[in-house]
Amino acid sequence: MTPDTEVPEAGLRERKKQQTRELIVRVALDLFVKQGFAATTIPEIADAADVSPRTVSSYFPAKEDLVFDLTAATFDRLEARLHERRDGETTAEALRDWIASEAPGWDDDQQMNVRKRVVHESEHLQAYSKRFIARGEELVAHSIASDLGGHPDDLEARMASAATLALFSVLNAHKDDAAAADGSGNCQGTHSREDAVELLDRALLFVSAGIRALQIARAEEASAHTLGT
């Protein structure tokens, strides 16, 4: 057993690992932008990062995961945030909190912008990105279900989470617009910093209205039954 704290600072070894990982991602995204995703081979990436191809594959089970490394981390944090919310804290509140802490980085982060550009011109990657959205939906659905005291596979929870996550489609679409309108490949921050929070609020409004509508409908149905209609 390690004597004291386990989380504070990872060993130097761990840090180096992380460093290598980031290097590979950086190099890979670079090549993807220059030559396209499909046209870039893993050995190429390995060369550029000064590691063996086998190492790349070890870090990233699928080539596509190189593109979504940050995305995965973002959703990791969502998962953590949803799990560690205080008693009584709503999923909506946790989401708001999470977005508020994530969004500020989205505009400036070079990685994010590069990723967007790469994904934008590859149907395959767009499809792959859905995996992460799906993961988000799963997380939110479970969280909402626990709020509502229902099952994660209930229509309400499912619709609510799907609608909430739709936010990302919008966000990405807007960024694409910005990038496209820009003409040049350079698509740095246009907006979305506070947009993200604002959009989420609208989404939450939508969702809560929807849920309420279903609850009312159910109540009416129940009373109708009681009255023997």
Add this chain to the structure above:
Amino acid sequence: MTPDTEVPEAGLRERKKQQTRELIVRVALDLFVKQGFAATTIPEIADAADVSPRTVSSYFPAKEDLVFDLTAATFDRLEARLHERRDGETTAEALRDWIASEAPGWDDDQQMNVRKRVVHESEHLQAYSKRFIARGEELVAHSIASDLGGHPDDLEARMASAATLALFSVLNAHKDDAAAADGSGNCQGTHSREDAVELLDRALLFVSAGIRALQIARAEEASAHTLGT
């Protein structure tokens, strides 16, 4: 030019092609059930279907497409239905119509049940299935946007379509439950025939309530501006 009608009956050649395609799908699903998706190779499938491996790959660009052949066709019909709706017909109405005509086949169809079983035990296939859901969302988002006179990438359209398509998550989840509860692999119709339409109605209720909420919010915001708040 062909003399008269062009659509009525496809040539015999076309029919045979379709026949081969279906044979391959049938055989493939069979093997997938028996040995699992990953453990089944394309040459195996080709052998079983008495065609060359190259032919299989020609018909189905990706091995996964063998699993979702019917799914793709279903969404083809959705696309057609949404395109050919009469003036004034709501997306919701078209959806209802579409579901009503599709759902009856879902329970009995052996293919569907087999597909579900295969997909259920493969994360990879579950992820792949999202591609079709995404396509559906795209279609519905466009349709709704044209109803609302907005852009398909507007939050409302996006949320509405996402929430609507969430129906399939629920449907599949329920069928999974049924299959799991059944114990034996035999998971034939438990419900969902009319469930699908009923669920859709609930979904549409949810969606319309959400949209209305957003519209109201927007209106209030506008009046607030006018009043100089």
Add this chain to the structure above:
DNA sequence: TGCAAAAATGCATCTCTTGCAGAAATGCCT
């Protein structure tokens, strides 16, 4: 300094995917 764990590497293999050219079949016209 030396040892044990962890990481990186090299190698081999399997499978999918795709392009290309030739063979086979199908449809149609004379």
Add this chain to the structure above:
DNA sequence: AGGCATTTCTGCAAGAGATGCATTTTTGCA
């Protein structure tokens, strides 16, 4: 019926990613 054009199927081969395994190198710690 025969012949021709088109479409499909087939066989071959190369390219790339994913993965298991054994080996070497690095790192952390006693």
